[in-house]
Amino acid sequence: MKPIKPAAEMTADELAVYIDHSVLKPEFTPDEIRHEVENAALYKCKTACINPSAIELAAPILAGTDTGICVVVDFPFGCSSTASKVAQTMITLEQGIQELDIVANLGWIRGGELKRVEDDLRAVIDPCHAAGVPVKVIFETDALTISQIKAVAEASIAAGADFIKTSTGFYTGTNMHEKTGASDEMVALMMECAAGRAKVKGSGSIRDRAHFLRLIDAGIDRMGIGYRSTPIVLGLVEAAPAGASALVEAGSY
Numbered sequence: 001m002k003p004i005k006p007a008a009e010m011t012a013d014e015l016a017v018y019i020d021h022s023v024l025k026p027e028f029t030p031d032e033i034r035h036e037v038e039n040a041a042l043y044k045c046k047t048a049c050i051n052p053s054a055i056e057l058a059a060p061i062l063a064g065t066d067t068g069i070c071v072v073v074d075f076p077f078g079c080s081s082t083a084s085k086v087a088q089t090m091i092t093l094e095q096g097i098q099e100l101d102i103v104a105n106l107g108w109i110r111g112g113e114l115k116r117v118e119d120d121l122r123a124v125i126d127p128c129h130a131a132g133v134p135v136k137v138i139f140e141t142d143a144l145t146i147s148q149i150k151a152v153a154e155a156s157i158a159a160g161a162d163f164i165k166t167s168t169g170f171y172t173g174t175n176m177h178e179k180t181g182a183s184d185e186m187v188a189l190m191m192e193c194a195a196g197r198a199k200v201k202g203s204g205s206i207r208d209r210a211h212f213l214r215l216i217d218a219g220i221d222r223m224g225i226g227y228r229s230t231p232i233v234l235g236l237v238e239a240a241p242a243g244a245s246a247l248v249e250a251g252s253y
Helices: 012-016 031-043 051-061 082-094 106-110 114-130 146-159 184-194 209-218
Strands: 019-023 047-050 068-073 100-103 137-141 163-166 199-203 222-226
Touching: 012 019, 012 163, 012 209, 012 222, 019 031, 031 047, 031 051, 031 114, 047 051, 047 137, 051 068, 051 082, 082 100, 082 114, 106 146, 114 137, 114 146, 137 146, 146 163, 146 184, 163 184, 184 209, 209 222
Parallel strands: 019 047, 019 222, 047 068, 068 100, 100 137, 137 163, 163 199, 199 222
Antiparallel strands: none
């Protein structure tokens, strides 16, 4: 959705509602999770995006704030059985989450089994919608062709997806797959695929303020931002020099 004013003119609070603050690194300790969830609320992000095991840590921190809980299900590979995905979903819904992100099965997409992808996603989306929880469907876009991205977008929208989303940030692939995540070109393709029928979330490789503002001006609806990059894109701190370790966030969107 096109913003009502240029992103460069928005306050940090106005910009923060575009952000799912990513707290997904598997090596995070409980204290590190608490710290980053607190930061998500401090920055007034739309959500803190967390693994299911972190819900009990995040819920009391975010209670009474404007920041919700976005939980990932079957992340980052999307290869569990449908029954397992549904079970995971029902457990998270019982814990009072606000949003859910799920990964579409990469192998099924590449194998052309789009009806199977659609049915798999619908089994998760339907109970979420019954609970008033929107669902974002993640495509591992760095490993898909343009035609495959278009096909899974149609399957996801048919299944009822509220958002279609680029990348997990965890895919390493091979030398054949460049890790670009939410590049301007990929976000434009996803917006074309959505065609107003679903919102678009960009994730992966959004680490500088110029890129972040540019995507907002282009009409993106949400972005997954790695925990180190959130204060940078909001303009609260200066970016580290190119190549500095502070910006190395593999596996954090």
